[in-house]
Amino acid sequence: MNKPIDIKTLRRKFGMSQEELARRLDMSRPTFINLEKGVRP
Structure with a gap:
């Protein structure tokens, strides 16, 4: 299994x-924060 990033x-x-980074990934900052925390969309 791969190690999580x-x-x-x-x-x-x-x-x-x-x-x-959120801007570069074309997503909102709140969405990026959730991604960074590991919260599922």
Whole structure:
């Protein structure tokens, strides 16, 4: 089984804010926050 990706750590490694990465992924910030927390849509 694959190891889950820690989005928060990866985002911080690249020095990006939640808002910036959400914009780049074409999603709202609240949706991205839930994704980062592991909340299912």
